[in-house]
Amino acid sequence: MEDGRYMLFFTFTDDSYRDLSAGLHGGPADAPTALESQPAEEPNV
Amino acid sequence: MSELRYNPLLGEWLATATHRQDRTFLPPKDFCPLCPTKPGMHPTEVPEPDYDLVSFENRFPSLKKDPPEPAIASDDLFEVEPGKGICEVVLYSSNHNTTLAREPVERIYKLIKVWRNRFDELARRDFIKYVFIFENKGEAVGVTLHHPHGQIYAYPFVPPVVKKELRRSRKYFKKEGRCLMCDILEKELEFKERIVAENESFAAYIPFFARYPYETHIAPKQHAGSIMDFNERQQQDLAEILKQVLAAFDRLFNVSFPYMMVMHQRPTDGKDHEHYHFHIEFYPPMRTATKLKYLAGSEAGAGMFINDTLPEQKAPELRALVEPVTWAA
DSSP, X not given: OTTSOOEEEEEEOSSOEEEGGGXXXXXXXXXXXXXXXXXXXXXXX | OEEEEEETTTTEEEEEEGGGGGSOOSOXXXXXXXXXXXXXXXXXXXXXXXXXXXXXXXXXXXXXXXXXXXXXOOOSSSOEEEOBOEEEEEEOOSXXXXXXXXXXXXXXXXXXXXXXXXHHHHHTSTTOOEEEEEEEXXXXXXXXOOSSEEXXXXXXSOOHHHHHHHHHHHHHHHHHSSOHHHHHHHHHHHHOTTEEEEOSSEEEEOOTTOSSTTOEEEXXXXXXXXXXXXXXXXXXXXXXXXXXXXXXXXXXXXXXXXXXXXXXXXXXXSSOOTTOOOEEEEEOOBSSSSXXXXXXXXXXXXXXXXOSXXXXXXXXXXXXXXXXXXXXX
C-alpha cells in the first residue's frame, strides 16, 4: 500500500492457496504460488 | 506514537499506542473500511472489488515493524522500548454481514490455511518472539468494526499469560515426565461431562477451571506445539470442531454470540518448548441471555476470577446444541 503496509490476498484452488501480494509490489498479479512456506526475507514489506 | 513500557511490579510489558484513540469506531455499514472497494463507492482499506480472505497490516497498530523512538527516556526502574512488532488484520470474508459461525466449514478450513501461512512467515522474523492469533467478536467485548475479521499480534516478547502457562507446563513436565495439557485433556475425555464436541483429532470442552460460564477450549488429542504441526486431516478436523462450537454458541441464546477467541501456541523465540501444547480458548462474556460477565475488582485487581456457574452444568447445555458438520461435495 502507499503507506508501506503490506496486504496479502489469499485465493484458493483445489488443494492449494496463493498469496497474490506480488501483484501489489510490481510482480505478476497471480504469482507467486505460496503453499505452506514463505521466503525468509520480507518480500511484502 | 507506540512504545513499550515495563511494569516492574508485575514484570510485564504493556504498549502505549496513542494514535489508536482516533481509530475508526463502529462506522455505518456503507463506510465499513474492511469491505471491498466497489466501483463508484467509498474507497476502503481493500483496493479490490471482491476478495476471498485477506491479511494486512493494521492501519492503527499497537506495535509497528519500524516504530519511532520512545518520547520518554528509559532508566533502570522505568524501562521503555520502541513498540516494535507487527499487527495484522485477517478478513474472513468480503461479506460484511456474515460471521465465522455462519460460514461453511470450507471457509474455516481456508482460514486455518491463512493462519498457518501467517504464523510461519511472522515466526521467521528475528525480532518476533510470539505470534498471537485472536478474534474479538461483538460490541460486548469492545469491537470497533463489525466486518468479520480476526487479528494477529506478533510480539517482540512472550506475553505474560503464555509465559505463565509455559512455566507451569515446564514444571509439570520436569516433575511428571508428561505434558500437562495432554494430561488435562485425557482427564476431561475420561470424565466426559465437560466435553462439548469431539472428533478424531480434537476435543472441545469447558475446562474444570473455567473462568467464564461458557469458556470453551479446543485442543488436539495428539501433542502439538503449533498450528504448523497439524497434518491435513487434523486441519480439517480443527475446521469441523471450530464450526461446531461457533454454531452452538449462536444457538445458545439465538444471538450472534460475542467472544474473545485466542490461540495459544509455542513461542517463536528459537528455544525448546516441546512441553507446550497448542490450544484455542474462547472467553464469551455472556452468562445468560441478558447478563454479561464483567471483569470487576477481584478479576481485574486480584487476578482471581469468580465463575457464577459450574462447567459441569454449562457443558451439557452447549453439547446439546452441537450439530454434525457437512462438507460441500
